[in-house]
Amino acid sequence: MTAHKVDHALHRRFAAEYLPEMSILIGEENIPKGTDGEHAHVNAATGRVQAAVPLAGADQVDRAVAAARKAYPAWRAWRPDERRNALLRLGALIRGRAAEIARLLTLECGTPISGAAAMPGRAADYVEYYAGLADKTEGRVVPIFPERAFDYTVPEPYGVIGVISTWNGGISSVARKAGAALAAGNTVVVKPMELAPFSTLVFGQLALEAGIPPGVVNVVPGGATAGEALVAHPGVDKISFTGGADAARKILVGAARNITPVVLELGGKSGNIVFPDADLDAAGPFAGAACMRNSGQGCVMPTRLIVHADIHDEIVERAVRTVREMPIGDPLDERTLIGPVVSAAHADRVMGMIARAADGRSGDLLLGGGRAGDPLGEGHFVEPAVLDRVPPDAPIAQEEVFGPVLSIMAFSDEDEAVALANGTRYGLAGYVHTRDLQRAHRVAAALDAGYVSLNGFAALPASAPFGGFGLSGYGKEGGREGLGEFLRSKNVYLPLA
Known part of the structure; x- marks a missing residue:
């Protein structure tokens, strides 16, 4: 990185x-x-x-x-x-x-x-x-x-x-x-x-x-x-x-x-569902990048990757590679995509949640999760973290982190994917990646979310309503x-x- x-x-x-x-x-x-x-x-x-x-x-x-x-x-x-x-x-x-x-x-x-x-x-x-x-x-x-x-x-x-x-x-x-x-x-x-x-x-x-x-x-x-x-x-x-x-x-x-x-x-704990028929060249990098920009400090970001078991390894590899390649550092540098979190206290909170997930075996830590060292040690920088095979009921999968953390879980069929996406008290956003138009609309209708984006991240123009359900x-x-x-x-x- x-x-x-x-x-x-x-x-x-x-x-x-x-x-x-x-x-x-x-x-x-x-x-x-x-x-x-x-x-x-x-x-x-x-x-x-x-x-x-x-x-x-x-x-x-x-x-x-x-x-x-x-x-x-x-x-x-x-x-x-x-x-x-x-x-x-x-x-x-x-x-x-x-x-x-x-x-x-x-x-x-x-x-x-x-x-x-x-x-x-x-x-x-x-x-x-x-x-x-x-x-x-x-x-x-x-x-x-x-x-x-x-x-x-x-x-x-x-x-x-x-x-x-x-x-x-x-x-x-x-x-x-x-x-x-x-x-x-x-x-x-x-x-x-x-x-x-x-x-x-x-x-x-x-x-x-x-x-x-x-x-x-x-x-x-x-x-x-x-x-x-x-x-x-x-x-x-x-x-x-x-x-x-x-x-x-x-x-x-x-x-x-x-x-x-x-x-x-x-806040949100938005699920990003990737089906086997998705454009994997687009869905893999999206899964890694969309939740890490601004150090994950956005309510609408897809912080849970819900990926079909048949393409799990391929999507995870692409997502991790994307995160590794995202420049971190000085937020005034136009090349930087991942800056600091807002405060020292917030950095401690985010790293504490990652550590508890790793210690409690609530997923395999594939990347990051610590405090960034030199040359960024004086600021509030947290290394982006990717956790795979996260239990759906784990705190890291249920609580809003508001930091650069991606939690990954696998599914076997459409019903399970929807259940996983809806399996939190939040209902702000949902993301679906598929080439099947009928499936896209069917899953969008089934998601308990105020905003659903298909095959990407919508621009949310001023003319579009925004707001969630539940928590x-x-x-x-x-x-x-x-x-x-x-x-x-x-x-x-x-x-x-």
Whole structure:
């Protein structure tokens, strides 16, 4: 495996050049101090502190919600085409600073620039897509006796939306949520994790630059204190959260206090089924590469390879060879495909899960699984791990690792393959490799997953809905369904006689 040494000087230079002013954005005021202290942000690739992030306290969350509530009536009253045009300006500003934002994504959580380069464009896609829907939300006339009454529906915004984003999605995740909420006429209070606040702060600043009024977009970086205050706040009308199941349970408890509705985009343990009739030249490398990019830190990645016994050895050999050939190292190096994981604590967690699987004989460790040594020893680098013959009920096959780990299991027939793929509490994504069109559609229909990809990895355009079942959450982001999450229907009845 090729290792690209981390260029510490380049990371320092980019941090000095591109990091935004560390602040809490309430209305149009950038507040440099957080009442919950500050977080020493560590560059995942270098292991060095690169910024002091102010952590919003409950009082500052309260101020941000108050600013959003104050701005809401005027923003809602904007004509839909005015909101559309403001969001189009925001999308253009994001595109204009795409190179800078991509480097921020790398600095904030170690996302390789080879992948981060596309994320600002995806963010702009979401903002512009929802801009296009801002003036296309329509009610309907309800069939009723026309001589007696007129009955119709009106789609209305909720009010203030609390957006809680995770660290691996950055600006594209925030744009997917906030873009839809803003297009529908809501205002937002966004809480990025302290591990990755940079690109979200830029999103808030660009919203002001685009002419979106102060208070419509507020950004409160913070930890558990800020998250709990936002979720339980009586002035928040809906919550949109991306993250893990444990945090989601706490959010649901907090939101229950005010019966606040919640959208949950959670994790995954997605199965990748490879049938004997698949294009093995494509399916083998896909099996190795698709779950390792960004060090496996993606909810939708196919982390379980479910391969037919007749082609098991051939597919595993191709997958392992692909992983061995994926460059690991400096995420600012365009050749790098596998960068660091987000933190030292997360690296320890991932390696602990691999070690327990190996010690408990929950699979044969074919590759990796340790902490990367020189020249990458100072960063949070984990060697990609491949485990073969993993028991379906093993923790490594059931729990989300969120790291560069592939678990492999074999099947003998289609029913067993579907049972293995559906054999977790998650239901975010599923992958199927076959040349048989009937089988492809049959298996796709049988998978308990919100997103199914056939013979590859779909691009997930802004127009497509995304969201899972079971432990993967509920509600949708993206597409018209994503806009619908931030609209509620009012019925109006007018008697005519």
